[in-house]
Amino acid sequence: MNEKTITLQIRVEVEQEVVVPVAGNYDLEVIKDVEADKAYEKYVNNPELLGFEDIKFRDVSDVQVKEY
Secondary structure (H helix, E strand, O other), X not given: OOOXXXXXXXXOOOOOOOOOOXXXXXXXXXXXXXXXXXXXXXXXXXXXXXXXXXOOOOOOOOOOEEEO
């Protein structure tokens, strides 16, 4: 039997809770946008920082794997 290497595209959606300081008159949507931008900048070019061994999975659903 021969072996063949294939590449699978696996998409992962991760929820991360962060604690942020807020002022008395905070706008939660603005804070969420700012934190989302920070997370994007942190992980966009460094996906290895998402080290799966460090993630506590709460729910795994809708698993989709596509060969390309």
